[in-house]
Amino acid sequence: MSRWVSFGCAILLLSLFLHASFSALEYQWNWESALRYKKKFADGWIATLWISALSLFFAFLIGSLVTLCNRVRFLPVRYLSMIYVELTRGTPLLVQIFFFFYVVADAAGIQNRYVVGIAIMAIFSGAYISEILRAGIEGVGESQLLSAKAIGFTEYQTFRYVILPQALRSSLPALAGQTANLIKDSSLLSVIAISEFTLNAQEVNAITYSSFESFFPLAFGYLILTLPIMRLSRSIENRLRFET
Amino acid sequence: MKLELESVVKTYGTQRALDSLDLTIEDTMCIALIGPSGGGKSTTLRLLAGLESPTSGTIRIDGNEIAHEYWQLREYRQRVGVVFQAFNLFPHFDAITNIALPLEKVHGYSRGKSLEKAGMLLDQFQLTNHRFKKPAELSGGQSQRVAIARAIAPDPDIVFLDEPTSALDPEMTAEVLEAIETLIESKKKLLIATHQMGFAKHAADTVAIIAEGKLVEVGNSSQVIDYPRTARAQKFLKAYLKF
DSSP states (O other): OHHHHHHHHHHHHHHHHHHHHHHHHTOOOOHHHHHTTHHHHHHHHHHHHHHHHHHHHHHHHHHHHHHHHTTOSSHHHHHHHHHHHHHHHHSOHHHHHHIIIIIIHHHHTOOOHHHHHHHHHHHHHHHHHHHHHHHHHHTSOHHHHHHHHHHTOOHHHIIIIIIHHHHHHHHHHHHHHHHHHHHHHGGGGGGGTOOSHHHHHHHHHHHHTOSHHHHHHHHHHHHHHHHHHHHHHHHHHHHHHHHO | OOEEEEEEEEEETTEEEEEEEEEEEOSOSEEEEEOOTTSSHHHHHHHHTTSSOOSEEEEEETTEEOOOSHHHHHHHHHTEEEEOTTOOOOTTSOHHHHHHHHHHHTSOOOHHHHHHHHHHHHHHTTOGGGTTOOGGGSOHHHHHHHHHHHHHTTOOSEEEEESTTTTSOHHHHHHHHHHHHHHHHTTOEEEEEOSOHHHHHHHOSEEEEEETTEEEEEEEHHHHHHSOOSHHHHHHHHHHHHO
16 A cells, blocks of 8 residues: 555656646647547557567567577677677667668668668667577576586587576566667657657647647657566566576 | 596696596495595596596596597486586476486487386485475475486486585485485495595495595595595595594
């Protein structure tokens, strides 16, 4: 009970702060005109959901592949995956979006901007996912590997039955966090005119001459997606802590 | 069993864990390796179990030299069992899967047969009620008994036990030593690195003292422990009797 009261207090404080800020601004709310475009919000939100889900799927494929490439004995492959991870994590997503859209996609003759957008998000997130998986794999203790060796497992069996299940488990919280990031980061795809949630909100913004009447629903729409994922990540983390 | 180690050297970086170790033991069922920590017992055991290869020297068990080549070494490892000080069970599998999975994946048992055998072994070590528990839910003594069951499940030629009770309190130590005794009674060939002098004396036929990477003394267990001949062995055993 007291938890809910405390939570309510926190929300109240936050609301007061927002209210004070907007009052000082003498902001004229005009929800009516913005709400007339609720279908546009809904369409954008669903587009973001699809783009995120597909990107996430391919990001996992890329991330896993790169993690495997990191373990390959052939050095050029290893360097290639290392360069990919460092470049992707070290440069702004915005630059990558422009580069892939105007240079790579154009050269490859890909017309569909949604395909390009999903590819960009998958490549971007794949680098982070591969790092998360790598950390998970390296976190599997030496004693586990010794045990697998003593049992007579092959390298493949060791990976399949000993390393992978433990690495995935310990990576789960970070992977959930990365999923939330991917959803938020996909908002940048609005710069290449992909009609997802953020772009649609911006359009409503422009049509109705409102600003926060479209930005607040935008933030809320992302929260609906990211909050459950972050809660999930937290609860997995807690459960893992009790298990070990 | 017959063990022959000839001028075996094992180095880790600049550290010499085994410094030209010579050791021959014949006609024995249970061997105990004793000696100070860091003296080379565990290294010797790991080399014998095929978990590592010596830097130089040869090791023969029952007349056969342990190979260095990957596939032969893996084949050798399948024929021996190893129990570790820290149990090294797989934390994501329950007790019965820890035992059954190697049987199924390495030794070609069907899933049903592997579970049946694992269940029998758990019964044998009084772990029937713990079969579906994960290692984190088991006590140290229970974990170590599961690890022993896992090691003996494929009927290995020899079982190597690397300080199996060093991480346990006296009660759990007794639990695990009793389990090991049942192996000795069933005529399993064992090699155990241990700090339990009493156990080494009454359970092992042969005791070898290893210190500073060399063999100090080897012989009949009660003789070596009660009447050590060398000064180094006397010093080591005196330290045990003192406290």
